[in-house]
Amino acid sequence: MITRETDYAIRAMLYLAHHAGDGAISAATVAEAMDIPYRFLRRILSRLVGTNLLVSTRGKQGGLRLARDPEEVSLLDVVEAMDPEVITLNSCVLKSALCARSAYCAVHDELCRIQIYVNAELGAISLAKLVEHESGRNDDLPHTI
Amino acid sequence: MITRETDYAIRAMLYLAHHAGDGAISAATVAEAMDIPYRFLRRILSRLVGTNLLVSTRGKQGGLRLARDPEEVSLLDVVEAMDPEVITLNSCVLKSALCARSAYCAVHDELCRIQIYVNAELGAISLAKLVEHESGRNDDLPHTI
DNA sequence: ACTATATGATACTATACCCGTGTCATATAC
DNA sequence: GTATATGACACGGGTATAGTATCATATAGT
Numbered sequence: 001m002i003t004r005e006t007d008y009a010i011r012a013m014l015y016l017a018h019h020a021g022d023g024a025i026s027a028a029t030v031a032e033a034m035d036i037p038y039r040f041l042r043r044i045l046s047r048l049v050g051t052n053l054l055v056s057t058r059g060k061q062g063g064l065r066l067a068r069d070p071e072e073v074s075l076l077d078v079v080e081a082m083d084p085e086v087i088t089l090n091s092c093v094l095k096s097a098l099c100a101r102s103a104y105c106a107v108h109d110e111l112c113r114i115q116i117y118v119n120a121e122l123g124a125i126s127l128a129k130l131v132e133h134e135s136g137r138n139d140d141l142p143h144t145i
Numbered sequence: 146m147i148t149r150e151t152d153y154a155i156r157a158m159l160y161l162a163h164h165a166g167d168g169a170i171s172a173a174t175v176a177e178a179m180d181i182p183y184r185f186l187r188r189i190l191s192r193l194v195g196t197n198l199l200v201s202t203r204g205k206q207g208g209l210r211l212a213r214d215p216e217e218v219s220l221l222d223v224v225e226a227m228d229p230e231v232i233t234l235n236s237c238v239l240k241s242a243l244c245a246r247s248a249y250c251a252v253h254d255e256l257c258r259i260q261i262y263v264n265a266e267l268g269a270i271s272l273a274k275l276v277e278h279e280s281g282r283n284d285d286l287p288h289t290i
Numbered sequence: 291a292c293t294a295t296a297t298g299a300t301a302c303t304a305t306a307c308c309c310g311t312g313t314c315a316t317a318t319a320c
Numbered sequence: 321g322t323a324t325a326t327g328a329c330a331c332g333g334g335t336a337t338a339g340t341a342t343c344a345t346a347t348a349g350t
Contacts, residue, residue, distance in 0.1 A: 001146050002235040002256075004338065010252055026296065040339055046298065059347025062296045075255070089263075090147040106278035107155055110220070111147075114266050118234075121259050133251035148308065171325065185310055191327065204318025207325045 006082040008036045009044050013053065013078050014134075017070035017127035024056075024063030044082070051081035070128035076119060089115050151227040153181045154189050158198065158223050159279075162215035162272035169201075169208030189227070196226035215273035221264060234260050 002010075011034045019025055027045050031038040045064055048054040055067045066073065089111045147155075156179045164170055172190050176183040190209055193199040200212045211218065234256045 001233060003336090007235065014252070024296090028296085037339060039341075042297080043299095043339090049297085056297060057347085058295090058297045058345075060293095060295045061348060062346085064297090075252070088146060090152065106275040107159070107220070109278070110266075110270050110275070114263055117266075118259055118263060121255075121262075125255050130251040130255070133254070150309075169325090173325085182310060184312075187326080188310095188328095194326085201326060202318085203316075203324090203326045205322095205324045206319055207317085209326090 002079065003083070005040075005044060006079055008034070008041060009048060009082045010075065010078050011036065012041060012045060013048070013066070013073065013127055014130055016054070016064060016066050017073070018131045018134075020066050020070055024061065024065050026063040030064070048078075048081055053077060053081050066127075070131060071126050073127045074123045075125040075127075075130075076122035079122060089118075147224065148228070150185075150189060151224055153179070153186060154193060154227045155220065155223050156181065157186060157190060158193070158211070158218065158272055159275055161199070161209060161211050162218070163276045163279075165211050165215055169206065169210050171208040175209070193223075193226055198222060198226050211272075215276060216271050218272045219268045220270040220272075220275075221267035224267060234263075 012030050015030050015034050016025060027042050028038060030036070030045070031041045034041075036044075045054060045056075049056045049064070052067055053073060054064045056062070056064050090108075157175050160175050160179050161170060172187050173183060175181070175190070176186045179186075181189075190199060190201075194201045194209070197212055198218060199209045201207070201209050235253075
């Protein structure tokens, strides 16, 4: 399950992707535009900086910007940055040691197969693709990116 | 994320599928065989009865049995019985009303697409298939179904 | 140099969910 | 009648989620 924290992270990344090339953008600006609690967002952005998805500059005129081109950042990157365990279907998929029976467990095999597909799909969705989709449909609507 | 409760439910269903035709099996037997805390399992089985996946008979010689053939019960059935929100990738996938921007949200669209695939996959995995896989590989191993 | 503006790093709280337990009532086979 | 089984709740500890609060630090512009 994608938590709200991760959801906010995606929104923030999308906003920054949409404004890539505009220089550094402050957390306050992102919070306002994306309707995310400021202090909560601060911690999220901090994490995204720590995982090298964002680059920050301090002080006046400072802020955040994407560390890579929007084409080079996937939804999976963002999700994994926020939660190393990703959207894991079942914990036994992640740590097979958790389940004594995992070596012989058919359920485990099936879940792993599905999990691999999900991760591949998320990895194939770039921020650029998402931004393109959104702006193509509703440039003038309120509260859109 | 599949919770441990759901995981137990799957294990229990698999055990009962494997012993389909053997008559009613008590919760105590399932708990012992599948290494699930008895009282916890009781509540889980109660839920599976309530959602018509299991049929129970009370009293001596009573217990649980599958309400349908193992071929007719999917992993999705079990997961949905335990948690109506299933393995939902994101809550906005389920209740679009949660997110004001969902109508124009590309992320929402992509997640829905993946979610549909996941559900279809889970729906295509029957208990019979799982039991067949397991027993084909390790009939003599300890702690297997 | 000073100040306003920006992030960095923690620590804190309240709520909710997860996992498991405990108790008592009720039905039924022998 | 009694042992055996499920039915229906209520309770509690631990942990994660969602959000807040505070202070330190860096920097652009005056």
